[in-house]
Each structure stands twice: as C-alpha cells, then as structure tokens.
Amino acid sequence: MATTSDSSISFNQTDTRSDEMNSTIEQWIDDLIAGVDDAQASDEFQEWLDAQSRLHNYSYRNTLLIKQQCPEVTRVAGYQTWQEEFDRYVQEGESAIWIWAPIITKQCPECENSPSYHKDSDCEYDETPPEEWSEGLVGFKPTPVFDISQTEGEPLPELETEATGDADDLINRLTDVADELGVTVRIVPEAEWTHGEVKGICKQRSLIDMQPRVEVRDRENTADLARTLIHEYAHALLHFNIDDDTERSKRELEAEAVAYVIGRYCGLDTSGSAFYLAAWVSDDPEIVRERLGRISRTAEELIDVLETDV
DSSP: OOOOOOOOOOOOOTTTHHHHHHHHHHHHHHHHHHHHHHHHHSHHHHHHHHHHHTSOOOOHHHHHHHHHHOTTOOOEEOHHHHHHHHOEEEOTTOOOEEEEEEEEEEOOTTTOOOHHHHHTSSOOOOSSOGGGSOEEEEEEEEEEEEEGGGEEESOOOOOOOOOBSOOHHHHHHHHHTHHHHTOEEEEEOGGGOOSTTOSEEEEESOSSOOOEEEEEEOOSOHHHHHHHHHHHHHHHHHSTTOOOHHHHHHHHHHHHHHHHHHHHHTTOBOTTHHHHHHHHOSSOTHHHHHTHHHHHHHHHHHHHHHHHHO
16 A cells, blocks of 8 residues: 655745645545555455444434443444354443344235234235245334443454654644634543544534534544544535535545645655545545545645644
8 A cells, every 4th residue: 555654845935836736636646546446455454344244234213222322332233243243242241232123024915014913913915825925024123232342352353544653743733723724623532532433523613603613532643633633624624514414425535535635745644544535435436536626725725724824
C-alpha cells in the first residue's frame, strides 16, 4: 500500500499557490485511490470483510432496543454465534440484550399464519398441504444477544486505519481555527465519551443555535486525533445539513479524503485512510475522484486557514 508520510510541505508562493495546491491534491487523491485498491486486495481486508458478513445488521426498532439496554454497545451477536462463528464466549453473569427476532416458517398462502396458527384459525384454505407451503415471516419472538464487550476469546480482525506522526502542535492549531471555520469544537476525555466506537461526531449545537458542533474522543495518538478533527471539520463545512442517508454515506468518503489530504500536507502518515475508504467503497473507489472538486476546495480552505493561523 502507498505510504503517505511526506515531510510537511507549504504553499508559500502567492502567484502559483492555487495551481500548486490543485495539482498536488489531485496527485494525492490518485495515491489514495491506488491505496484503496491495494487495501481491497489485501488478506487483512478480506478477513475483516468475512467477520463483518457474519455480524448481523439490525432493524431500526431493534437498534433502539439495543441502545436502550446497552448505550455503549458496539457489535452484538447471539450466544451460539459468538461461540461457533468467532470462538468467543459470553462471560459468566452477563445480562442478555433482548431484541425481536423474526420467525420464519411454513406459511399459509391465504391467512399467512404458520401451520399451527392456521389450524386454530377460521381460515379454510386447503388447496395444498402445509408441508408444501412456502416459508415466510409469521411473527417475531424475544431473542437474547450479547455485545462483544460481554464476551472473551479470540479477537475479531481489525483494520488499522489510524494516522501516525507528530501532531501535538497541529491539535492546537486546529482548535484555534474553529471559530474562523464557524465550528464549535470539544475534545472529550475518554472516560466521558458516550458515542461508542466512533472517534468523532458532527452535530447541531442546539435547536436555537444551528452552528455545527464537533466532538472528538481524546486519545494518546495525537496524529489520529488530528485526523479525526479534520474529518469532522470537513463534515461541518460540506455536509452539515445533508439528511439523505445514501448521500450522507457518499459524503463520508469526501470527509475522509479531506482528512487524508490535510494529513499529508502536515507531514502525517495517513495511509490508513485507504482501509477506511475501502470499508465504505469496496466496489468503486473512483467515487472519491468524482467528488474531487468538493474535496479540493475544502482541503484548500482548511490549508489556507491553518497557514494564516501560523
């Protein structure tokens, strides 16, 4: 995979700055897309995809139930799934998280009940015997699941997406320019973080004050903290009022591409962004290049603000 630990660079020549920034950012995006291709082909990514395919996605209703019972939940699965699929075991004394699981069984073509309920109902359908009925959804039943934090055993495969490098000064510069960008920012201590595995969020400050509010989880890796700040700043500048889920997922790619570009500009190793983006666009990394205009403009805006603040 391409490395991106360039020394910090600068665009000091006023008369050529715009052209230099455009060409450099385009080259970096080319490097990022090449890195995404490499990431998708790697054994590490394939192992991660395999694990993700065996962890279920849950309906909106079940997600609400899960969050109410375990606010800091990350990944959940049934008792046997943890054992048989992941070689992990629910720890003694753990309380189950209850969800609604679908009941799939033979279904009457007319009343849509299971054979037992059909037998006790007023439905008179008898054209085909129950053993010839197709299967379908006949109801839901309470079913226990457990979060990974309630289990122990073999670790799940992870993607190493963190940025590395020296970013102590960059953190201060990023927080100093928040007002100029029209963003409220807060670095939240690890013990106070209530948003699960995500590293940062961008949300509305309040119902009255519509200013974007960025919160990021504090951590020892200041380079990755800086990358997360830039990622959420990009959301604030680009996507703050986007409500469409499909479009929002595409904009996630733009935010990470901006973080990748600014990280390279500041001399950080942001090659982990390739894995991050591969997880979002496993079928078409070219979407990043298609959105180059917004990525470039946002990256240039942040670079200009950071250079002015020096």
